[in-house]
Amino acid sequence: MTSDSGVRLDCAGPVATVTLCRPDVLNAQTPAMWTALREFSRDLPGDVRVVIVRGEGRAFSAGLDLSLVSGEGMNSFTEMARITPEESADRIHGFQMGFTWLRRPDIVSIAAVQGHAIGAGFQLALACDLRVLADDAKLSMAEAALGLVPDLGGTKRLVELVGYGRALELCATARRVDAVEAERIGLANLVVPRADLDGATNDLAAAVLNAPRNAVIEVKALLSGAADRSYAEQDRAEREAQTRRFRDLAGLGE
Template sequence: MTAPALEPDPQLWEQAGVRLELDGETAVVTLCQPKRRNAQSPAMWRALAAVGRSLPGTVRVVVLRAEGVSFSAGLDRAMFTPEGIPGERNFLQLAAAEDKDVDETIAGFQEAFTWWRRPDLISIAAVQGHAVGAGFQLALGCDLRVVAEDVQFSMKETSLGLVPDLAGTKPLIELVGYARALEICATGRWVGAEEAVATGLANLAVPAAELDAAVRDLAAALLAAPRNAVIETKALLQGAGGRSYDEQRSAERAAQARRMRDLAGLGD
């Protein structure tokens, strides 16, 4: 059976390796198990999903960061051992479950990776060191990525005989294109900061010591624009890939009409 959703308890979140800090219209979500290189577990995923559900409506920008030398070393390898992680099903137990159970369980895991692109938020991943597998996909879940010059992305799932299943394949293709995405996933090779910026995987690369400051500056710039204009613009861009040119022009007109009426005090 799928594990129950984690209640909104910051103390439990931190025990699972996640800390939330609120500062006005900005939320900072920190992976806080640096000694384990922020290896991910189902408990961490439940905590991340709970954080997303608990954010106050005043939050406009969410920053995802990590303590230590690595953003995230990926899935806790204990999941692949017979002993597993206490209280969690290991890989063999999940593999033996019915299809519906497997589907529901993975869907629950994916919730930790999907809420970052909500229409009312802009999310920024601040990524340093290694971002492997689930760590790579968590960074891909965000709208924007600022990376340290020492960053090393890798999608290792295929090398382990698996596939990336934490909602990372679509944003990866949208960012770097099908051919490069296939090559990155199928080989499991490392992608450094220079390539990440050149291919659109990252928006900006900075020295590691400047990562937090660069993300703060980007968050401030995002907060400078009126919220409703940012929301409408994000919706236009998110939907553009599924619309024809004429459909996109129509969506632009409708969005602009809403904005003009709102600014003129004629909105609903």
Template sequence: MTSLDPVHDKDGVRLTVEDAVATVTLTNPAKRNAQSPALWRALSEAGRSLPGSVRVVVLRGEGLSFSAGLDRQAFTPEGFDGEPTFLDLARESDEALDAAIAGYQEGFTWLRRNDIVSIAAVQGHAIGAGFQLALACDLRVVTPDVQFAMRETGLGIVPDLTGTHPLVGLVGYARALEICATGRFVQAAEAERTGLANLVVDADELDASVKDLAAALLAAPRDAVIETKALLAGAAGRTFDEQRAAERASQARRLRDLAGLAD
């Protein structure tokens, strides 16, 4: 069994690994796991620190909230120490501004890698950047007190941490627009009904339920899960005939691998 000593622990993000399961924990419950550029960099580093043996990543937050979103300090004239303020970013060239936002997004994109399945264990508030972090994961297990909301539009900005694509994929364009434009709360029953949540469980069952789900995901051969995830993740961007062809190519690889004929 792999040691549970932290592989990575800084700026509100802790990574531990036990066998094929990695757990990424947001560790600032006093601020409801509010997010900052430093936290986004720490998330990116956690992704780069994953051992190759990891197949499932569990993302969770300490305390009563998964993540209440962007730290309000970001909206002050001073911003965060050592970080560009929103005004500083706005004064940058188009290329520099694009690169800065792309760097922030890296903390979210690695959770969609085909070689892992990511699970968000979500309790309490998942607001703005917190909602987008939950959406960055493949699966979401939530508690009855969960409150998802996309508040960026009300602040005069847009959701830019990779959340718009999965949100539309899960609930459709019209509902996604309504959720983002109004900033309203989506609670557990609606989340489960619309596909935002795979499972709703009592708070005292959250950790055990996520552990059971991870075990079920690990029961299938790794390469079969990787191929299946890639097929499903790309399906929306393919025509029916293109998807059929992708299925054939994927199955051919699997059969050759099982027969010991893979390159």
């Protein structure tokens, strides 16, 4: 499925690939792209189990299209300041939905990151469950340098991955993290040579698909909710999930 907004969705059996396709501007993001991403979430075939997010060209995404900073049009910084706070928050919520669907319980999402993943680009990678980085990747949460905050769903995942202190340092300084450091501090599941990025991402997707879909869904639910549960609550969640798996495997599911 092609979108004139600069994003493309391709589906091949249980794998869907979302591609940012504005390589001439390093896949700089616009609200139109976020709207398209949100629509893609509604258009996924029911048999899709893995979603790969990638960017064409030299970079995954260099972040926000800076025309929004200096312009006067729809969704520009100037307009966002002029509308009411409630309208602004509602509009941002719509933008966030282009990212948050990648956390859906029925899919595993994988970001394949090369070159720059800055600001909104970094947050798009963080929205995914897993991240494969090329060895030339550079990550940065650059919003504070523009006088802004990360607002596309990236702050909670960043704290979950690297802890509060390091997350604060990365956001407040907007410094760039290379692939080696990203792997060391938990931002990357895998770092590979640039030429191997697509192959490594496809291999990871295939490995996820090896397990039965319902088992992966249950595992994702257990792990994603673990931080908010006590040990006793997590033990109970494991028991209940395993009981459902026994019944499903025996053909006795609901």
